[in-house]
Amino acid sequence: MDITPKQYAAALYDSVKEKKKNNLKAILKEFVKFLAVNNDILKSEKIILEFEKIWNKKNKIVEAEIISADVLDKPTVKLLKEYIAKLSGAEQVFSSQLVEKNLLGGVVVKYGDKIIDGSLKTRLNNLKEEMIK
Amino acid sequence: MSNTKDFIVEELKNQIAGFKTEVKEQTVGTVIEVGDGIVRISGLSDVMMSEMIEFKSADNRQDTPNEAKNQVYGVVLNLEEDSVGAIVLGNFESIKEGDTVVSLKKILEVPVGDNVVGRVINPLGEALDGKGKLDTDKFYPIEKIAPGVITREPVNKPVQTGIKAVDSMIPIGRGQRELIIGDRQIGKSAIAIDTIINQKGENMKCVYVAIGQKESKIASIVAKLKEHGAMDYTTIVLTGASDPASLSYIAPYAGCAIAEYFLDKGEDVLIVYDDLSKHAVAYREISLLLRRPPGREAYPGDVFYLHSRLLERSCKLSKQYGGGSITALPIIETQAGDVSAYIPTNVISITDGQIYLEPDLFYQGNRPAVNAGLSVSRVGSAAQIKAMKKVAGKMRLETAQYRELAAFAQFGSDLDEETIQKLERGKRLVEIFKQDQYEPLPVAKQVLIFFSAISGLLDSVPVEKIRQFEKDLYNYADTSGENVLNEISEKQEIDKNLEEKMKKLVNDYKDTLDYLLKDDISKN
Numbered sequence A: 001m002d003i004t005p006k007q008y009a010a011a012l013y014d015s016v017k018e019k020k021k022n023n024l025k026a027i028l029k030e031f032v033k034f035l036a037v038n039n040d041i042l043k044s045e046k047i048i049l050e051f052e053k054i055w056n057k058k059n060k061i062v063e064a065e066i067i068s069a070d071v072l073d074k075p076t077v078k079l080l081k082e083y084i085a086k087l088s089g090a091e092q093v094f095s096s097q098l099v100e101k102n103l104l105g106g107v108v109v110k111y112g113d114k115i116i117d118g119s120l121k122t123r124l125n126n127l128k129e130e131m132i133k
Numbered sequence B: 001m002s003n004t005k006d007f008i009v010e011e012l013k014n015q016i017a018g019f020k021t022e023v024k025e026q027t028v029g030t031v032i033e034v035g036d037g038i039v040r041i042s043g044l045s046d047v048m049m050s051e052m053i054e055f056k057s058a059d060n061r062q063d064t065p066n067e068a069k070n071q072v073y074g075v076v077l078n079l080e081e082d083s084v085g086a087i088v089l090g091n092f093e094s095i096k097e098g099d100t101v102v103s104l105k106k107i108l109e110v111p112v113g114d115n116v117v118g119r120v121i122n123p124l125g126e127a128l129d130g131k132g133k134l135d136t137d138k139f140y141p142i143e144k145i146a147p148g149v150i151t152r153e154p155v156n157k158p159v160q161t162g163i164k165a166v167d168s169m170i171p172i173g174r175g176q177r178e179l180i181i182g183d184r185q186i187g188k189s190a191i192a193i194d195t196i197i198n199q200k201g202e203n204m205k206c207v208y209v210a211i212g213q214k215e216s217k218i219a220s221i222v223a224k225l226k227e228h229g230a231m232d233y234t235t236i237v238l239t240g241a242s243d244p245a246s247l248s249y250i251a252p253y254a255g256c257a258i259a260e261y262f263l264d265k266g267e268d269v270l271i272v273y274d275d276l277s278k279h280a281v282a283y284r285e286i287s288l289l290l291r292r293p294p295g296r297e298a299y300p301g302d303v304f305y306l307h308s309r310l311l312e313r314s315c316k317l318s319k320q321y322g323g324g325s326i327t328a329l330p331i332i333e334t335q336a337g338d339v340s341a342y343i344p345t346n347v348i349s350i351t352d353g354q355i356y357l358e359p360d361l362f363y364q365g366n367r368p369a370v371n372a373g374l375s376v377s378r379v380g381s382a383a384q385i386k387a388m389k390k391v392a393g394k395m396r397l398e399t400a401q402y403r404e405l406a407a408f409a410q411f412g413s414d415l416d417e418e419t420i421q422k423l424e425r426g427k428r429l430v431e432i433f434k435q436d437q438y439e440p441l442p443v444a445k446q447v448l449i450f451f452s453a454i455s456g457l458l459d460s461v462p463v464e465k466i467r468q469f470e471k472d473l474y475n476y477a478d479t480s481g482e483n484v485l486n487e488i489s490e491k492q493e494i495d496k497n498l499e500e501k502m503k504k505l506v507n508d509y510k511d512t513l514d515y516l517l518k519d520d521i522s523k524n
Helices: A005-016 A021-037 A041-058 A074-088 A120-132 B002-018 B164-169 B188-197 B215-227 B245-264 B276-289 B303-311 B342-350 B359-364 B386-409 B417-433 B443-454 B463-480 B482-491 B496-511
Strands: A061-068 A092-099 A106-111 A114-119 B025-034 B038-043 B051-056 B072-079 B084-089 B100-107 B109-112 B138-141 B179-182 B204-213 B234-240 B268-274 B325-333 B353-356
Touching: A005 A021, A005 A041, A021 A041, A041 A061, A061 A074, A074 A092, A074 A106, A074 A114, A106 A120, A114 A120, A120 B002, B038 B100, B084 B245, B109 B245, B138 B245, B164 B386, B164 B417, B164 B443, B179 B188, B179 B342, B188 B204, B188 B215, B188 B268, B188 B325, B204 B215, B204 B245, B204 B276, B215 B234, B234 B245, B245 B268, B245 B276, B245 B303, B245 B325, B276 B303, B276 B325, B276 B342, B303 B325, B303 B342, B325 B342, B386 B417, B386 B443, B417 B443, B417 B463, B443 B463, B443 B482, B443 B496, B463 B482, B463 B496, B482 B496
Parallel strands: A061 A092, B179 B325, B179 B353, B204 B234, B204 B268, B268 B325
Antiparallel strands: A061 A106, A106 A114, A114 B025, B025 B038, B025 B100, B038 B084, B051 B072, B051 B100, B072 B084, B109 B138
């Protein structure tokens, strides 16, 4: 049986959690050696992705993407972050911001596989469909 | 003029004031792979099995013309560790890798209601007959658990197919599942269509599910049904041969959901699945594309369950539960008469009997080509009316004897009197079973002709004249023997008195003929 990237990542997480920083280097070296022995170096990118997912999940970290029509000021971003934290039950929220002019107004928040669409564009579209009905 | 303008503006304001948007959290996924009618999606972590999903392609978000904006839906069929497999209901060419998918939080449903009667629709409830959108606000899920034991009762009312060979020897009851099986081009659909035509005035709704059929064939079926006034109580669910396999796969379930609406109203429904071998092929295609392991004949392991859960939804409900029924006539096409292939054996074991059509009989001119020996109805005889039961029992025996003797008599010419008489009788019975398409026969007339045959009244009619005689006898009975026919259909039983009346009717008619054989002994 092949070892999947997910299994690698889970194993790596188990071996590094609650370890001190100076031990980590040795563990990682061993891990890479293990990958090489199994001819799985090519999987490393996927393993890193999976590892990030696991790490975020265990430490209750959420990565969110905030898309808005204009650059948002700091208090608004902070409010949004608190809102996301409340929705997802996370303790820490990392956010990245994106500006997309054709949203017209409002924000779209994406985190994990969830999306909260509060943009003016969608609302106008919904209104349009309602009117056609 | 300004009045109208004011009204419009006012109305618009009201509309906008009443319009509230709600910002909801939605679960989304992205398409990572598109195949022939299937997609693989990442994300959608909390999606359910057989949940509906909507594809929002990048194009749709731009201001594309309306027809191109047609929403494409899908159904989740595979839940895997890091991806979701789904089938696309509709045009999968517009879906691209990276498109957004939204889960709709509901199981796939079809519109049902009284308005679907007389329509030709696809399995999603979209009209295909150009009569405009279906006007109904009721929806039924396409997958439903079949009614349980306590809600059911044994079949007790017949479905009159109007086909002599079927009604006499292989009777079908309301709530039964009777398989029609045979090679291609042998009259399987014809039996089903005749049955639908014969339901006129029988208080029966009909659903005809065409799975992967040629659209030309369906067009002619619809025309025929219209001609006979059968579209007044019939719904046609159609997936054409060029439609994606996913639509063919859901078609019988959608048809069954439409039937269940009438069942819940306590009505009797007849549903025809034409045909389930194409359905199995469509499911095989989907399963293989979704990389489920293939089994015998490359069908997936759950192909038995595919049909059993569908046919189990046919039922006869007891009085407390409305008393409705769904009678199913599934059709299976065999390859060169091979009934021991995978799908035919499966469906034979699920159904309550089968009507087996044979090529040899068909080419000999015995149409419908029902093989009476291999065809059975396991429960239908309980529902047969008494009059028919009485004549049919003897018929069955005499036909069986004839078949045996006929095979034996081929070798010798020296036969005793009794054998010759049996052979002559048998030949006439075979003639009687012949019946033209689109000409279903009321049960009273069937009883009359069968009674004439087994009581020897037809022995004096030359074999080649039997069909002519039959036709003319019906005409004669319609004009001067109406009370006899009425009595049969009212009493549903043959007593001595009625027996005499029938004998008299037939003999009276025979007196007007000039082609009878001379040594007529039956009159004595």
